[in-house]
Structure formats: structure tokens, C-alpha cells
Amino acid sequence: MTASARPWFDPELEPALAGLPPFFTTLEPDGIAEFRAALASPPPIADVIAGRPVEVSDHVVASADGTEVTVSVLRRTDHEGAGHPGAYLVHGGGMVAGTRWSLGAMLVDLVLEVDAVVAAVEYRLAPDAPDPAPLEDAYAGWAWFTDHADELGFDPARVIIGGPSAGGGLSAGTTLLARDRGGRMPLAQLLMWPMLDDRVATVSAQQVDGVGIWDRTSDVTGWTALLGDRRGTDDVSSYSAPARMADLSGLPPAYLEVGGAEVFRDEVVAYASGIWAAGGSAELHVWPGGFHGFQNVVPDAAVSRTAVATREAWVRRVLG
Template structure:
């Protein structure tokens, strides 16, 4: 698998990134579910103190017995685009295969809502899920926070928040090509300048939208919840699954994050898929490499959730 080259210049504005994302409309949830034994429910839940309520989608098995593990999902989009429905196909598959309950959160986007709004929204949604675990049919001792790209970075930030704020308890963090480092100084962050599905200039745009002039400034005060690569202490975190492609700009920051988790004595399972580009599972769903990656994620979830 190799990354495709595009003749057109990459989007350079928030509006252009959002327009490009809108070019991939999401089918209705019922259509995604089809004949599978999964039901969907839309809910409105409390946001952070003083902030608007949040929309969440709950996906769960139609036939439930004892409480089951939960997945708390945060969508990608560079902090500036996307919505919770874009991950519905991935989540429906996991609910159907594993018999878990998944909650997908709609968080506020930058630049209209810069840091700390996105990560605080995501933490508020997780706190709601934990409080309402009995109603949702979720075992609160077996919840994994997950996300891809910006959602992976936010998932890592939420895991840090949960540690520092004394909960909710997390059984694991599933970080798929996570966006962790606002510095953009790694080798891979320069290799994919002008090529790939998520390019350097788009990444710089997303971080500037989130952090303003602080983005990339090593002397600026930036919360580790917004940019987890800045965290001084990665100890005491739940087991992590960290995945990236070898042909994407997040490769090196993701390897560094897993290495730092190991250095604290923490658990991390790291996979760098040879030749894979950013979002390869979405853009090449039938490729052998995608099948291998999906099976590996499923294996880790089964192990960390005791399934």
C-alpha cells in the first residue's frame, strides 16, 4: 500500500478542510446497522460547567443481559472538522462483533471553540457515560476511550484528565494514528509536506486553530490535555494501543508516545503498518493491510476488556 499523490494543492483553510470532509457524506445510522443486532439512540447530555449540552450517539446490542464493556469514541478531523457520525461504521462493527456498548460524542470544534473546549467536552461526555453506566448497560470497570487522528489525540488527553481528576476509570485507550504533538518537528512531520491524505500544512492549520499563537512554541504554556506529547508524566495511565502508518506524518510522534509509556513502566501495544498512509482503513477498507489492522485492534480490545 502506498499513499496517493494528488494534483490539486492541499486545503489551506478551515473552510476548505470542512468542505473536503463534507464531500464524504455519512449514510443514516439505520442504513449502517442494516440487519445486525444493534440499536442506536440519540441523546443530549450535560457539557462542561457553563458550556452547552452535548449530543451523543449510543450504539448497543438489541438483546442485552448483564452489563457489558463500553467504548467511548471521539471522532477525528484535525480539531477543525468532522462529526460523531463518521465513526458509526467502525463502531457498529465493534458493537456487533464484541457485544459492547459504544458512545460517540459530538464536541465543539476549533477555531470557533479553541482549547480547552474540545477536550473538556470529550471529558464531560465520558463522565456522563460513567455516571449512567447502569442505564446504558455498561460495566464501568471495562471502558475504553478511543479515537482516530485528532480523536486519538483527544482520547489520549481524556485519559490524562481521567488520571489527574480521579476518574472515570478507564480499562484502556485505543489511539489510532493519534494527533499528539503540536511542535511538528519530527522527521515524519516533514516527510509528508505536500503529500498524503493529511498533510503538514493541514496539521499546522489544525494546531493553530486549537492553540493560536502558542502552537509549536516550546516556551508557551500549552496543556498536555490538548497536546499529550507535552505531558511531563505519562505514568499511571491505562494500557494503550497505538497505531499509525509508516507513510504518514504522525508516525514518529506516535512511536515516541508509546516509547514514553513504556519508559514509565506502563503498557503500550504499538503497530506501525508498513506502507500505510493516514486513514488507510477508511480509504482502503478492502486491502489486506486494513484487514490485518482491524483484526489486530479487535484482538487487543478482546484482551484488555476480558472478552
């Protein structure tokens, strides 16, 4: 097989690709505004909660440069005590789109299913706010959330961090910053098809070109919006692009999932391998025939149901 061979798509998943807007496959710089608009209005969180016993509070947190960002905290309305688990989630969107409420359903499910206190950060988006703003926003939210564990009613030693796509990359970067800045470390990392490598030079990046969701051109667009002319050069921080981190020791256990037919496949496999090489724990799932975010696009497909059930079982096992 050559690097340019078209990837295999699961036959239950592939038909869904035909009905998507072109910018979901290939995002050019001039399409960022349209892409952002498409992801800007997820269902209101009140509709997601739908009368169930979940309360939401918004908090203003100062990022490293003094900019104020919002961190929303969700917990049960009858929440009591301080021994509960916590979760801090970072949304996806290729560094250029999305909101914290893009993960609304997952946030609410974590509150109800494991009685967790859950937070989501509204980090700034590139290219309006280039690197390191998104990462520093994510880190500031994480530090604030874990520093206020007693007040919010959870155990700061039982908190996972994670998110999909760009949110997975920012979660990995936040964990690396916490390790190297002496901050509080998460109990575990939930890295869902994470965006880790600005160089966009793997075999899977070459394969997923003009097909699937978030192809090679899209990845270049997202990383260039974040990094500008530094993308792909030696002048890129290994916290902003965690695939560049040479030392992956001292990290909490990681759950990594990725589709077999997406750009991020090989960089996710390499990141898991780096954790293993450093003596760490990584649970890696490469779902055959899956394009980027397939679990959300075709949730009833067999591979989607299996992927989601496997992830949820891991969360229950870790948070107990």
C-alpha cells in the same frame, strides 16, 4: 536519510492518493469549510445498522462551560444485564471536521461482535470552538457515559476509550484528565493514528510535506485552528497536546497504531516510548508504507487487512 526524504509508500496503497481531492493531502486554512463539508455526511446510522439488532439513543450532556453536546449510545436491542463491556469513541477530522457518525461502522461492529454498550460524542469543532472546548466536550461525554453505566447496562470497569486522528488525541487527553482530576479511568486506550503534538517538528512531519494524506501543512492548519497563536509555544496544555505531557505514569494500557508514511509516525512512537519509560503498557504498530488513515481508504490492501485484524484482535482480547 535526511529529514526531507520522501517517505516510502506501500505500492498497493499509493495509487489511491492520485484520486483524492487536494485538500486531503494539503489543508490550508481557507480550505477548512470544504474539508468539513466533505466529512459532514457519513452514511446514516440507520443504513449502517441495516436492520440488525442495534438500538440508538441520544443524550444531552453539559460540557465544562455549560454548552450542551450530544452523546449517542448504541447497544443490542435484546441487551440485558449490567456486566457487559463498554466503549467510548471520539471521531477524527483534524480538530476541524467530522461527526460522531463518522465512526458508525465501528460503533455497530463493537455492539454486535463483543456485545458492548458503545457511545460516541459530538464534540465542538475548531476554529468555531477553540481549545479547550473539544477536549472538555470529550471529557464531559466520557464522565457522563461512565457515570451512567448501571442505567445503560455495562460494567464501568470494562470500558475502552479511543478514536482515530484527532479523536485519538482527544482520547489520550481525556484519559490524562481523568487521571489528574480523579475521574474514572478507562480499562484501555485505543489510539488510532492519533494527533498528539502541536509543534509539528518531528522527522516524519518534515518528510510528509505535500504528499500522502494530512501532510505537515494540514497538521499546522488543524492545530492552529484549535490553538491559535499559542500553537508551538509554551502556552499549550499537555492535555490538549498529549505529546507534551512529561508524566505518562498511571495510565491504562494503550494500543497505538500509525502509518510509516504519515506525519504522526514519530510522535506516536515517542508517546509509546513515554508510556514504557513510565512503567506502563503500550502495544505499538507502525505499518510500513501506510499513509494517514490508509486502512479506511484502501481496505483491501494486504497491509490494511493485517492492520485491521490486529486491532480487532486486541479489542476482543481486552474486552473479552
